[in-house]
Amino acid sequence: MKMKGRVFRFGDNVSTDVHLSVKYRPPEHTLEDLKRDAFREIDPDFASSVRAGDLVVAGENFGLVSSRADAAVVLRELGVSCVLAKSYGHMFYRNAINMGLPVVECDTDAIRAGDEVEVDLEAGAVRVGDERIDFSPYPAALLTMVSAGGLIPFLKEEGDYPA
């Protein structure tokens, strides 16, 4: 599974409270409301300018704190094809894959906003210009899972992990 797109760049410790700030959220909200205001605190133009296939690249502890699966769903629904970060909040990491959003832990220091990057989950490689950044590749089961849209859709389609 390969993704190619433009980079939106965030820093360290972007918590799920920034993904989905309660500041802008009406009490009765839909997924559309959450999408419109995603990351508004740190990048007011993110939601309006992100295009299908684009990537989010961050530093340490992306998606810290909460177990809110919406934080991953919003990124997927905005068309983000993959997230690259140096480390993750563990709930966000699991929720992302369970919701069908590929997340990769790798060194992101060399990646800048607006870069065109290519990610190969199977090979465990990110390409930025002439640079190659390696990461632990996705096993076949997880590739199928993110393609299917997450853990439960994957099991509905496949029934079980491949032998």
Added chain:
Amino acid sequence: MGQTIAEKIFSAHAGTPAKAGDLVVAEIDYVMAGDAKGPKAVDIFREAGLPFRLDPKKTDFIIDHFVPAFDVRWADDHVKIREFAGERGLNVFDAGSGVCHTIVTDEGRVGPGDLAVGGDSHVCTYGALNAVAVAVESGETASVFATGKLWFRVPKTIRVEFEGGIPEGVFAKDIALALAKEIGVNGANYRALEYGGSALGHISMEGRFTIANMAVDTGAKTGVMEADENTLAWARGVGREDAPVAPDADAVYERTIRLDVSSLVPVVAAPPTTDNVYPIEDYAGLPVHQAFVGTCTNGRLEDIEIAARIVKGRKLAKGVRFYVSPTSRKIMDAAAASGAIQALNDAGAVVLMPACGPCVSMTGNGVVGAGERVITSANRNFPGRLGSKEAEIFLGSPATVAASAIAGRITDPREMLAEVSA
């Protein structure tokens, strides 16, 4: 390259050598399904129309949070659990059996080398048995029902070495809180803690459950202890013959923390977080209104008995409520046989049924009002956890809780313990 205990357990269950950072699909030995997250797992499982392929012996539903049911929605959830389990021949530990994590460790559901998951933050308690145990979401539980497997990213390991002798009046809870302070509430994010060191052998299995229980309160995914004779004796006692898993001498750790337990004193975690830990003298004298010994952290026999020893022949301070919940029917029996229950009752404490009780407000038990202060043997002290956000929750050992209940103020237990021993 050598492996940590967690890397070995994930490798054995994935059928492939795995190191920190690797993504694996692993066989699950045990799934704990409770009444807080279990019902949603049942809903997801049913809605997806998945087949149930997990060996039914590898799971239990344990009804411990919302008991006795105080609202129809919880009663309905319990009906859902009993129906679902009944259809598939799954075991249910129903209301009053005890707190899920005590039941799992005491009934031999998990043993050394196992990989367990469950729908509760403190599943990591089973790590004291030399197992890897990880908290999961309801959809993940549903997926394990369907496949017997789950995907994981193998965590990096932080090694924790306990060294030195344990001073009088210092208990496993003090060690767990001291470690929480050292690491911080999120300092071990997505890591496994691996506990060992010369002091581990001096900590009872019950104490080890207390320490492993609080791994998650440092942000860790799991905490796993080295096995020794005590571990294997416990495992044999609950009918298990598993081989223990030791780390390789050249295992790679992200870092090593050495905790000299001989330097510890009784401590409390003050609000608002579990790592806000200070010597008890810093808070001694603050009035308390509610005291609680129980929970998956500290509601085992030695916890009930130390509390009983302290209160025996004494009376609670005026204006203090003291609740005690032995965390299983067996522990209740043993505490009754030893006279602990009588001593607690005589002192004015209220012995509650084996259940989660006044640990968290969602259980509908023993919530507190604005301006009240709680001293509890539980594992979390976030404002509002036990009702009013204007109440203060302090965490301490069962001895500290009992001494504070007698004095009516946050109290160092060592003086009362010395009197009891004299």
